[in-house]
Amino acid sequence: MVCRLLGVARSHVSDLMARSPDWTDGRTARVRDETADLVLVDAVRAEIGDLPTYGYRRAGALVNRRRVALGLAPFNHKRFYRVMKAYRLLLPKAPRRVASARVHDGVVAVTASNRRWCSDGFEIGCENGDVVTGVFLKDCCDREIISWRAWSTRGLPGEPVRDMLIKAVEARFGDVKVNDGVELEFLSDNGGAFRAKDTHALVRELGIKPVHTPVCSPQSKEWASYCTLCGWLNGDKCRGGRTVTPTLSLD
Template identity: 40%
Template sequence: MKAVAEALGVARSNLVLRVQSTPTDAPARRGPYFKRTDEALLARIRVVTEERASYGYRRVTPLLNRQLASEGQPRVNPKRVYRMMRAAGLLLARHTGKPTRTHEGKVAPLKSNLRWCSDSFEIRCWNGERVQVAFSLDCCDREAMRFVATTESLTGELVRDLMAETLEARFGAGCRRTPHPIEWLTDNGPPYTALETREFGASLGLLIRTTQAYSPESNGMAESFVKSLKRDYVHLARLDSAEVVLQQLPAWFADYNTIHPHKALKMRSPREFRLANSPH
């Protein structure tokens, strides 16, 4: 039997089953797999997905494991979470979008405070008002360091305020220049390319870098942050008016920095990653 199985390239158990069964025998099928603790874990998963409807199993898993670890219970495998969420119909629809261009550049540095990126986006309120938001992001730890928001057009003055606030957020209040050169990566929007903005950034010790023309994907890390913020916060929140949105913005950024699991950070939040990699 072994020689036959090797010659055919099949398992011996398959041949044994075929020999012992009759043509009318139907192959035995295993029923749904489950564990005794699945029901309790699924209840925890439902709490997470009800609060964060845009989270799939990959980001639900670290949040669930944080709860279990705080209670001294063993962690669960992402595959188990996937199985339970699939059985309960809690999985997200699979994304099928394809990028229009391929960008091979490496944006993420090996340490924090080597390259920062910035971008802006718009939030449309239900009453027709609009909120313009600009933010700064560290390309290593992915922390959204600071943001500015306005109901008017985004100006170079606001971008310069963002630069100064970002500097103080990372190096302390009253800091007027970076301890070492830091790249400041943005697109080619007028508030970023204005001469006053470029000169002000250089005076702070920032190395002004802009993306190629008509290529916003070159600032992909900032673009990805915008997508995450809109998907996980903006699209799930009340947007009655600009005032309501402005009141919620600080909580959104704080939640992203302290709770949001990030795939590039091994499913840790930006603050968790910074804490784990900060010198002692």
């Protein structure tokens, strides 16, 4: 009844009463093996001497890998943290990012076609280990994929982006330049292929205004990625009032 009122387990009270007078808590009265700690420090310094950017997890994995190969018992990762902290071998903590006070109240979608186009790149991993890289250009009004390019290597250079822009302008306006009186924006992130001087020069030559999302604004950038990867690659796209299943050809 007393244990129930106090909210403690009877087994715990029984253990307390059965303890010997010389009992000590091993968690607070732990004896450090300074010799073993010095051996651990020397092993860690030998692993991170050439590349001191390794944290305690990776340094511990390298040390334990060598110890296991020699038939020795590995150390616990908590011990690596304690010893490396005592000898100032831990990496400095990353500075806390200042929260932006900017209000994300902008609207990416527009109410009319050919007012804002958005673009983004993506990679698709294949079963044989190859990677297909692609880039697309989409209208922010009807979400139609106006033009796209794909190739079987990693990386997003500027040439496919510029070629995609030319094809998109020809498809929408039938010319190599946007019609007079049309104010068209080209929205993209801050990737090198989109911010390249050649890309900006071509965009302005085509009569389009280049616009980039803020660096810390995933709310505006992911609109293009979500709508395309979830709606176009995994389903169908609508073009001219009819449903067309896209096919990907790298020839």
